[in-house]
Amino acid sequence: MDVAWEDFGWERLGHGAGRRRLPGWDATAGLVAGAEGVLLYDTGSTLREGVELRRQAEALLGRRVTHIALSHPHFDHVLGTAAFAGARVYGAVGLGGLLRDGAEDLYASAVRHGVAEDEAARSADTLVAPGHEVSGEWALDLGGRRVLLANVGPGHSGHDLAVLVPGSDGEPPVVFCGDLVEESGEPQAGDDAVPSRWPGALDRLLELGGEDALYVPGHGAVVDAAFVRAQRAELAERFAVA
Numbered sequence: 373m374d375v376a377w378e379d380f381g382w383e384r385l386g387h388g389a390g391r392r393r394l395p396g397w398d399a400t401a402g403l404v405a406g407a408e409g410v411l412l413y414d415t416g417s418t419l420r421e422g423v424e425l426r427r428q429a430e431a432l433l434g435r436r437v438t439h440i441a442l443s444h445p446h447f448d449h450v451l452g453t454a455a456f457a458g459a460r461v462y463g464a465v466g467l468g469g470l471l472r473d474g475a476e477d478l479y480a481s482a483v484r485h486g487v488a489e490d491e492a493a494r495s496a497d498t499l500v501a502p503g504h505e506v507s508g509e510w511a512l513d514l515g516g517r518r519v520l521l522a523n524v525g526p527g528h529s530g531h532d533l534a535v536l537v538p539g540s541d542g543e544p545p546v547v548f549c550g551d552l553v554e555e556s557g558e559p560q561a562g563d564d565a566v567p568s569r570w571p572g573a574l575d576r577l578l579e580l581g582g583e584d585a586l587y588v589p590g591h592g593a594v595v596d597a598a599f600v601r602a603q604r605a606e607l608a609e610r611f612a613v614a
Contacts, residue, residue, distance in 0.1 A: 377390040377432065380428050380431060380432045381428065382403070382428070382432065383594070385402075385537075385546045385586055385588065385594070386537065386539070386540070386543040386544070386546055386586075387540060387541055387543060388404060388405040388406065388517065389402070389403065389404045389405070389537050389546055390402070390403050390432075391403065391413075391548075391588055391594075392425070392428070393592075394416055394417070394421060394448075396417060396448070396486075397417065397448045397485070397591065398556050398591045398592060399414065399416070399417065399448045399449060399590060399591055400413070400414060400548070400588055400589065400590055400591065401413065401414050401415065401416060401425055402414065402535065402548045402588060403429055403432070403433075403437075404514065404517070404519055404535070404537050405433050405514065405517075406513070406514025406515040406516050406517035407514070407515035407516040407517070408438075408514060408515025408516075409438040409439055409512070409513075409514035409515055410429065410433055410435060410436065410437045410438050410439070410514065411437070411438070411439040411440070411441060411512065411514060411519060411535070412425065412429060412437045412439070412440050412441075412456065412459070413440075413441050413443065413535050413548045414441075414442060414443050414449040414450070414550070414590075415440060415442070415449070415450060415451070415452035415453040415455065415456065416448070416449075416451065416452035417447055417448040417449075417451055417452070417482065417487060417495075418451050418452060418482070418487060418491050418492070418494075418495045419451065419452055419454055419455060419491075419494055419495040419498055420452075420491060420495075421451075421452045422451070422452020422453060422454065422455030422456065423452070423455040425452060425455070426455045426456055436456075436458070436459075437456050437459050438458075438459055438460065438514075439459060439460050439461075439462065439512060439514070440453060440456055440459045440460070440461045440462065441462045441463070441521055441533055441535050441548075442461065442462065442463040442467065442502060442533065443532065443533055443534070443548070443549075443550025443551065443590060444464075444467075444525070444528060444529040444531055444532050444533065444550050444551060444590075445463075445467055445470050445471055445474065445478075445529060445531055445564070446478075446481070446529065446551070446562075447478045447479075447481045447482040447485070447487070447492075447495075448482075448485070449550070449551075449590070450471065450478070450499070451478060451482065451492075451495040451496065451499065452495070453499070453500040454495075454498035454499065454500050460503065460504060461500055461501070461502045461503055461504065462502055462504045462505070462506055462510065462512075462521055462533070463501075463502035463504075463505060463506070463531060463533055464505065464506055464507075464523045464525060464531035464532060464533045465505040465506060465507035465523060465531075466505070466530065466531055467501070467502050467505060467531040467533075468501040468502045468503070468505055469501075470530075470531065471499055471500075471501040471502070472501045475496045475497070475499045476496070478495075478496050478499065479492050479493060479495075479496035482495065482496070506521045506522070506523045506533060507523055508522075508523060509521065509522050509523070510522075517537075517540075518538070519535055519536065519537050519538075520535070520536040520538075520580070521533060521534075521535055522534045522535070522536060522576070522580055524552070524573045524576040524577060524580070525552070525566070525569065525573050526565075526566035526569045526570075526573070527552050527565070527566060527569050527570035527572075527573035527574070528550065528551040528552050528559065528560070528561070528565055528570065528573075528590075529551070529562075529564045529565060529566075530564050530566060532550055532551075532552050532573060533550065534547060534548060534549055534550060534552070534576075534577055534580065535547070535548040536580045536581060539584075539585075544584045544585055544586055545580075545581050545582065545584070545585040545586070546581075546585065546586045546588060547577055547580055547581035547585050547586070547587050547588065548588045549577055549587055549588060549589055549590060549600075550590045551589075551590035551591065552570070552573050552574060552577060552590070553574070553577070553587055553589040553590065553595065553599075553600055553603060554589050554590055554591045554592055554603075555589045555591065555592025555593050555594075555595050555599070556589075556591045556592030556593070557591065557592070559603065559607060561611075567607070567610075567611035567613065568611065568613055570607050570611065570613070571604050571607050571608040571611075571613050574600055574601075574603065574604040574607070575604065577600060578597055578600055578601065578604075581597065582597070583597050584597075585597065587599065587600050
C-alpha cells in the first residue's frame with residue numbers, strides 16, 4: 373500500500389517503508405508494511421510519543437502495528453512500546469532481562485535529558501521488554517514481504533539490533549541502523565558502549581545492505597554506504613581499533 377507518507381509527517385523510503393524523525397532528540401522511528409503485518413522500528417522516548425506513533429501508523433496504513441523491533445536499550449528508543457498492545461516485540465539477545473531490571477535507569481536517563489518526571493515515571497512503569505530475542509538473524513514474514521532482523525552488535529550499546537528491508541520493484545534496500553550510525557551529530561559512546569566492537573558492527577551493516585542501500589541512522593538524515601564507511605573509519609581512529 374503506497375500513500376502520501378509526507379502528509380502524515382513521515383519520510384517515504386520505498387514501497388511500504390518509511391521513517392519519522394521524532395522531535396526532541398531527532399530519533400528515528402521506522403515503519404515497514406506487508407500485506408498482513410506491520411513492523412515498527414523503535415517506539416519513541418515516552419509512552420505519549422508511542423501513542424502518537426501508533427495513531428500515525430494506523431492513520432497512514434489503515435491497520436495496527438503487529439511487530440516491534442527495538443534497536444537498543446536507550447530511553448529515546450524504547451519507552452513508547454507499551455502503546456502497542458498485542459504487538460510482538462523483538463530485541464537483541466539479552467535485551468529483555470536488561471529492560472526488565474533497568475526501568476529505574478531508563479527513568480533517570482529520560483529525566484536527565486529533559487523529560488518531565490511524571491511522564492518519565494509513567495513510561496518507565498509501563499516499560500515492555502522483548503518477548504523474542506535475536507542472536508544472529510531472524511526473518512519476519514509480514515505477508516508478501518520479508519524483513520531481516522540482525523543482531524549486529526555490540527557497538528553503540530551491548531544490544532544493537534538492525535533491520536534490513538530488501539529492495540523491491542527497482543527500489544534499493546533499506547537498513548535501519550539504530551544508533552550504530554548517527555548523522556546529526558557525532559556518535560555517542562555511553563557507559564554501555566563497546567568501542568572495540570563498534571567498527572565491526574558497521575562492517576556487518578554494510579554487508580547487510582550493500583553499496584546501493586539507504587542507511588537510516590538512529591538520529592539524522594538518511595545516508596549512503598560511503599557515509600557509513602567514513603564513520604566506521606572515524607570510530608576506528610577514535611577508539612584505536614583496526
